[in-house]
Amino acid sequence: MGQMEQQWEHVQDRLRGEIGDAAFRNWLQPIRVVEAHDDAVCLGVPTRFIRDWVVTHYAARIREVWAEVQGAPMEVSFVVQPVRRGASGLAEPDPAAAPEVIAVAPEPAPPVDDAMAAPLDRRFTFDSFVVGKPNEFAWAAARRIAESDIPPFNPLFLYSGVGLGKTHLMHAIAWHIRERDPGRTVGYLSAEKFMYRFIRALRYHDMMNFKEQLRSLDVLMIDDVQFISDKDSTQEEFFHTFNALMDQGKQIVISADKSPTELQGIEERLKSRLGCGLVADIHPTSYELRLGILESKVEQIKAEQARPDAADIIVPPKVLEFLAHKITTNVRELEGALRRVFAHAQLIGRDITLEGTQEVLHDLLRTRERHLTIDAIQKEVAQHFNIKIADMSSPRRARAVARPRQIAMYLSKQLTARSLPEIGRKFGGRDHTTVMHAVKKVEELIQQDTDFAEEVDLLRRMLEN
Numbered sequence: 315m316g317q318m319e320q321q322w323e324h325v326q327d328r329l330r331g332e333i334g335d336a337a338f339r340n341w342l343q344p345i346r347v348v349e350a351h352d353d354a355v356c357l358g359v360p361t362r363f364i365r366d367w368v369v370t371h372y373a374a375r376i377r378e379v380w381a382e383v384q385g386a387p388m389e390v391s392f393v394v395q396p397v398r399r400g401a402s403g404l405a406e407p408d409p410a411a412a413p414e415v416i417a418v419a420p421e422p423a424p425p426v427d428d429a430m431a432a433p434l435d436r437r438f439t440f441d442s443f444v445v446g447k448p449n450e451f452a453w454a455a456a457r458r459i460a461e462s463d464i465p466p467f468n469p470l471f472l473y474s475g476v477g478l479g480k481t482h483l484m485h486a487i488a489w490h491i492r493e494r495d496p497g498r499t500v501g502y503l504s505a506e507k508f509m510y511r512f513i514r515a516l517r518y519h520d521m522m523n524f525k526e527q528l529r530s531l532d533v534l535m536i537d538d539v540q541f542i543s544d545k546d547s548t549q550e551e552f553f554h555t556f557n558a559l560m561d562q563g564k565q566i567v568i569s570a571d572k573s574p575t576e577l578q579g580i581e582e583r584l585k586s587r588l589g590c591g592l593v594a595d596i597h598p599t600s601y602e603l604r605l606g607i608l609e610s611k612v613e614q615i616k617a618e619q620a621r622p623d624a625a626d627i628i629v630p631p632k633v634l635e636f637l638a639h640k641i642t643t644n645v646r647e648l649e650g651a652l653r654r655v656f657a658h659a660q661l662i663g664r665d666i667t668l669e670g671t672q673e674v675l676h677d678l679l680r681t682r683e684r685h686l687t688i689d690a691i692q693k694e695v696a697q698h699f700n701i702k703i704a705d706m707s708s709p710r711r712a713r714a715v716a717r718p719r720q721i722a723m724y725l726s727k728q729l730t731a732r733s734l735p736e737i738g739r740k741f742g743g744r745d746h747t748t749v750m751h752a753v754k755k756v757e758e759l760i761q762q763d764t765d766f767a768e769e770v771d772l773l774r775r776m777l778e779n
């Protein structure tokens with residue numbers, strides 16, 4: 315295999331992680347290197363349809379990733395090059411078919427799975443969803459929809475950062491409806507899958523059939539709608555379909571990583587329609603919620619295991635507290651860390667301890683802790699708020715210095731391995747309960763005040779880089 319083919323495989327691997335297996339199979343997997351030079355490559359795409367989609371959706375990212383892989387800018391172009399299956403099962407260029415043939419010959423619609431529902435994750439139910447302040451509104455809205463025969467609000471628009479439970483809630487709605495009323499049909503699709511089906515129907519003049527399928531649904535859920543950003547007429551058509559479904563009284567549930575107004579590449583009209591029902595966001599997790607989720611995941615992990623000794627495994631509260639303090643990004647990472655700790659203990663056959671946990675998660679925690687000291691945090695935070703570094707350890711209690719001090723304590727807890735008493739000592743010999751109170755207070759403010767949350771997040775990112 316040539317060097318460029320190898321690089322393309324690397325690029326593909328990276329992108330598979332980013333866009334998910336299904337989208338990867340549909341769009342990127344069939345692409346082959348056709349022509350390669352040192353700083354330019356030409357990729358062969360099996361059909362014009364795929365080429366157009368790949369060019370608008372993935373080309374920029376392919377160039378970026380490729381430049382990273384090879385360490386220099388890369389010119390990437392695309393040609394339509396039909397492929398046939400070789401005896402090896404691998405796609406091979408078909409020398410008999412010139413690209414023009416594709417443009418002239420009408421393409422028969424390729425067969426696809428016709429079910430409107432992607433498979434649902436069995437673990438994503440309401441029972442396994444832990445409710446806390448940051449997600450209770452979204453949860454309550456999801457619950458209402460799952461329990462209503464007619465749409466209580468339409469559409470429901472869920473949004474949050476990654477890994478905070480949007481997909482979980484959507485699947486939970488579907489499971490609940492299936493169980494309560496098997497006669498009702500629920501469709502759940504990723505936005506990419508939906509757009510793929512949709513554009514395909516447009517292209518093959520199969521819209522009637524597609525709309526018929528949609529009409530047969532009682533509830534339609536489209537996940538990660540931020541991936542729908544297409545300039546041409548598809549959005550227009552999508553808009554009408556969307557309106558028609560709403561007029562027919564179908565419940566629609568949409569998720570995205572941003573609020574409707576902040577969505578990019580989506581027409582104003584569509585944005586306002588998306589936001590005209592109930593908009594519910596899931597906030598970043600709080601310490602309490604993370605702890606609750608960890609406790610519930612411990613039970614879940616034990617239940618999943620066939621081994622009889624799994625039930626006896628004890629996860630000390632200290633370990634859960636440690637994880638809840640350190641892994642604040644999202645629930646997916648939190649769960650991943652817990653699973654690693656579990657797997658490690660079982661493999662080694664030892665009890666789960668705090669030391670063991672720190673060791674297992676060494677790489678995960680290290681990036682943050684490598685250079686970061688409490689002194690550095692104090693300095694950065696003091697500069698940011700324009701106060702003296704000495705005020706970090708002074709007894710002054712004026713809000714103007716007390717709040718930044720609390721933020722610095724909070725960041726010290728999150729970004730270093732120091733214990734509460736150690737942090738207290740660094741802040742003018744304060745008691746560990748003072749530090750604990752500061753951490754709580756800052757978490758509370760992060761929940762209540764978006765500006766505050768952004769400011770703390772900004773500080774964190776400056777410190778981490």
Ligand code: ADP
Nearest residue numbers: 442443444476477478479480481482607645646
């Ligand atoms: P999103 O779709 O917002 O990116 P997911 O719904 O995929 O996030 O959630 C990521 C992981 O975290 C899933 O395994 C999910 O079960 C879990 N998770 C998220 N929020 C909760 C919660 N409140 N309770 C239990 N598990 C949760």
Ligand code: MG
Nearest residue numbers: 480481537538
């Ligand atoms: Mg999701």
